[in-house]
Amino acid sequence: MILIGQYDSPFVRRVAVALQHHGLAYEHRPWSVWADAESIAQYNPLRRVPVLVMDDGEALVESAAILDALDGLVGPERALLPPSGEARRAGLRVCALATGFADKAVSLLYEHVLRAGDRRSPVWVDRCVTQISETLDLLERERAARGGDFWLGAFSHADIAVACALRFLGEAHPSLLDPARRPALAAHAARCEALPVFAAVVQPLHVAV
Template sequence: MILIGQYDSPFVRRVAVALQLYGMAYEHRPWSVFGDVEQVARYNPLRRVPVLVLDGGEALVDSVSILDHLDEVAGPEQALFPAAGPARRAALRLTAFGTGIADKAVSLVYSRAWHRETAGDWIARCRGQISSVLDHLEAERSALPGPFWFGERIGHGDIALACALRFTAEAHPGVFEAAHWPHLAAHAARCEALPAFSAVVQPLVTPD
C-alpha cells in the first residue's frame, strides 16, 4: 500500500497512526497538495489527501473510506471502530467532533494563506465552533476514568481527536490551551506518547 500526503495533515496522520497500530506495511509518499498537486491529482482528481493506494492499484481518497477499509482488513476483533450498536454510534460521534475540529483548523490555515484580508466574523465563527466543541468534550472527558475515551483500548475517535488537537495547537497558538482544557490536553498527551503516534510526526508546514 502507498499512503499519499504529509504527516502534518491531521487527516493523513490519523490514517498513518491506524496503519501503525494495525502493523500494516505501507510506503509513504509525503506529497503536498500545493507543491506536488499534479502528482496527487493522478490518484485523486479532487487534489486532496490522504490517498491510500491499495496493492491492486485502487485509490481510496478520503480518510473515512480509508479507515473503513482498514478496519475491514483488520477484522472485527482488531477493528478500531465497534461493529454496530450504541458503541459504534458513540465512537462515530467522537470521531466527528475530532475531524470537525481539524476541518475548522485547516480552513483557518487556508484562509490565512490565500486571503490577504480575511473576514473577521468568519474567523471568529470558526474559532468559536472549535472552542464550543472543546468545552463540550472537556466536560465529557473529565467524567471518564479510562486511559482512552471508551476504556482501555484506543479507537479511531481517540486518534482523530489527538491529531486534531496537535494540529490546532501548532497551527493556531492560543486556540487550544492546555490550561483551559486540561483533560483534553492529558488525553492528547497520552495518545502522543504511543509509538504509533511518535512514528508519524512532521513539523507543521503552512502554505505561503
C-alpha cells in the same frame, strides 16, 4: 499500500497511526496538496489527502472511509471500532467532532495564509474560532466525564482522531489551545502522543502555497 499526504495533516496522520497500530506495511509519499497537487490528482481529482492506494491499485480517499476499509481488512477482532452498536456510534460521533474542528482549523489557517490583512473576513474568522472553541468545550466535558486511559475504554479511532486534531490545532493556532482550560483533553493528547504509533508518524506543521 501507498499512503499519500504529509503527516502534519491531522487526516493523513490518523490513517498513518492506524496503519502503524495494525502493523500494515505501506510506502509513504509525503506529497503536498499545493506543490504536488497534480501528482495527487492522478489518484484523487479533488487533490486532497489522505489517499491510500491499495495493493490492487484502488485509491481510497477521505480519512473516515479509509479507516473503515482498514477495519474491514484486519477484521472485527482487531478493528479500532466495532462493526455496529453503541460503541461504534459513540466512536463515530467523537471522530466527527474531532475531524470537524480540525477541518475548521485548516480553513482558518488558509484564511491567514491566503488572505493578508484587510482581505481577511472577520466574520469567517470569528465563526471558525467559535466552532472550534465550542467543540473543544464539549469534548473536554465528555472526556473528563469518561475518565480512563482511552475514550471508549480501549484504544480506538476516537482516541486517534482527537489527538491528531489537537496536535494540528496546537501548531496552527496555539492561542486556541489552552491546556489549563481543558485539562482532560490535554492529558488525552499527551497520553496518545507518548505512544510509539504516534511518535512514528509526526511532522512539524509546514504550509507552502
